Amino acid sequence: MSKISQFFKVGSTSSKNRGPTPQEAIHKLRETEEMLTKKQEYLENRIQQELATAKKHGTKNKRAALQALKRKKRFEQQLAQIDGTISTIEFQREALENANTNTEVLKNMGYAAKAIKGAHENMDLDKIDSLMQDITDQQEVAQEISDAISRPVGFGEQYDEDELLAELEELEQEELDQNLVSMGGLPSVPSASLPSKPASKKKVDVNDDLDMEQLAAWAT
Numbered sequence: 001m002s003k004i005s006q007f008f009k010v011g012s013t014s015s016k017n018r019g020p021t022p023q024e025a026i027h028k029l030r031e032t033e034e035m036l037t038k039k040q041e042y043l044e045n046r047i048q049q050e051l052a053t054a055k056k057h058g059t060k061n062k063r064a065a066l067q068a069l070k071r072k073k074r075f076e077q078q079l080a081q082i083d084g085t086i087s088t089i090e091f092q093r094e095a096l097e098n099a100n101t102n103t104e105v106l107k108n109m110g111y112a113a114k115a116i117k118g119a120h121e122n123m124d125l126d127k128i129d130s131l132m133q134d135i136t137d138q139q140e141v142a143q144e145i146s147d148a149i150s151r152p153v154g155f156g157e158q159y160d161e162d163e164l165l166a167e168l169e170e171l172e173q174e175e176l177d178q179n180l181v182s183m184g185g186l187p188s189v190p191s192a193s194l195p196s197k198p199a200s201k202k203k204v205d206v207n208d209d210l211d212m213e214q215l216a217a218w219a220t
Helices: 003-013 022-057 062-115 125-149 161-182 202-219
Strands: none
Touching: 022 062, 022 161, 062 125, 062 161
8 A cells, every 4th residue: 555545544544533623723713803803892992981081080080080091001901912812813714724725735636646646656755755744844833833923922010100190181281272272262462552651750850869969059
């Protein structure tokens, strides 16, 4: 029995004990993607709600505004983590789809090999073994890349108070600007000219000093 025949025979006998098929795994990954997409939409809505809460309490209750901003930061971190997870799932799904395609290609290659066996009795089987080894090596490399990317990354809840206060000040300034716009803006500058400055009394004081000096000279 040739090595090619042995290969396909082993594959058929072990099919009962193998894990889920690529189609089943792809279906599960798609369900996970849909679930994470819904979680993304939920977090985006919560971020907008907390931002609105921070604006509402910005100038009245700074404690409540800062708490809302902290929650917004936490939701943003969760959203970023979900984005990375979805990217990893997409990579795995594409790898499975490619593997499924490769499996079908290999299966068809096996049928073709049987069809041309009579015309190629002297086929070099060492080259086939080398080709299969190369394919196995590439599959192992793809699996290592998938494992490295799928490792979860943790996020700490560390917040910069100065950054939160700066964001709160921006919200307060935004609310102040909106209030000024709603009141019609700043009062206009009067167009009429201001009254002229009254004449200085300095000259009168000088003349009084001269009169006093003359009076003192006459008295002596």
